[in-house]
Amino acid sequence: MTDPKDLDPKALRQAFGAFATGVTVVTTRQPDGTPRGFTANSFTSVSLDPPLLLVCLAKTAHSADTFAAAPHFAVNILSEDQKAVSGLFASRAPDKFAQCAWTPGPADMPLIDGALATFTCANHQLVDAGDHLILIGRIHDFATAEGQPLGYFRGNYFSVGIEKDLAEAAAATKGSRLGAVLACNGGVLLKDDGKLCLPLAPQPTLDSLTASLTAQGLMPEIDFVYAAFDDRSTGGHAVYYHGTVHGTLPNGYRILPLADLASAALANPAEAQMLCRYAEDFRNGSFSIYHGTETTGQTRQLGA
Known part of the structure; x- marks a missing residue:
């Protein structure tokens, strides 16, 4: 020590x-x-x-x-x-x-x-x-x-609202990423290009994420920040939103059923843990926000 x-x-x-x-x-x-x-x-x-x-x-x-x-x-x-x-x-x-x-x-x-x-x-x-x-x-x-x-947060002001400013301030650091856990047709939307991962924004901003999904024919609706943590493997931050998405499924995407979330073989271990938490939150009918690191942290309950 x-x-x-x-x-x-x-x-x-x-x-x-x-x-x-x-x-x-x-x-x-x-x-x-x-x-x-x-x-x-x-x-x-x-x-x-x-x-x-x-x-x-x-x-x-x-x-x-x-x-x-x-x-x-x-x-x-x-x-x-x-x-x-x-x-x-x-x-x-x-x-x-x-x-x-x-x-x-x-x-x-x-x-x-x-x-x-x-x-x-x-x-x-x-x-x-x-x-x-x-x-x-x-x-x-x-x-x-x-x-x-x-x-x-980290020397910058932000407005709570949808917490957009907070998330983007955290994700602006080099090595950071911004993604989403999006409910869709009884499951969660995943990117599948040979490896499974949650949808990520081309640039670490919420506008970039929604624009990317919209351009592929999807209609995302973002609710709140679901996880915000320091990722020591990249030296940056990771911010994931919670929301829903509708529309015809484009090539390279799939829906993972809720029953399979806890055992999903995602390429990123932090995302795999996130989906386990999502499955538990869904069963309990009460969602939470996670903060910490890519391996350990705390959750705060939000309500039904």
Whole structure:
């Protein structure tokens, strides 16, 4: 096992960036009433009883001392059209609150207009954690709004929706691929050119995938990202969507029945594992999203 002192900080930061998160702006007031705020994606719900949440703040941040001493703070979860707000509060601009719309909320905490959710908290506990402070807040008030969240993945923003931006940001790296698990006539569509594989896009974009299938007389309908993982064999990423497809089967394709998915001899072991999971998901009537590597990872259930 590697000694923690020998870990490469840059590589570790990139590894942390593999976890897609939302984006928040954390706000408070100085003793003289001046509003302060910073952008953070290290936001986590902690407890419902009592209602607690946490955010992490670098000790080197200009506002670290202010937040450590403040009796209250607020967390604003940004919507997908608030990239500029995120960038503003990640900067060292001296007049951040003069450049965005905000409203005084409970405990006079600054709340960002247009946020998807806001939480006003009392400073419940301050934990010293290496080069960061963990601010644990006890929630006294909260509000929510309709909309899509602003996401952050590997140093880039994305909008959740169909997760297209996230998938294509991951697949844009050299050695990456983008494909799909497409249900069709009681089975799954496979490419068969002597070796079985799932349909892949000529270029690692969703538009490229759908255009390629459409050009062959098929009509794909994409639902959501089914698997996104680091493929160490190529040094890139693999992103596979879930969906359905209709139309006359073109040459070089076949339908693999659901009953045969678990024993399918696919050329790519990761795709073979994916079809085993698909068969299980289909039986359970509840689909999931996989993330990890080509061999090990975690799944998150989506529902029926």
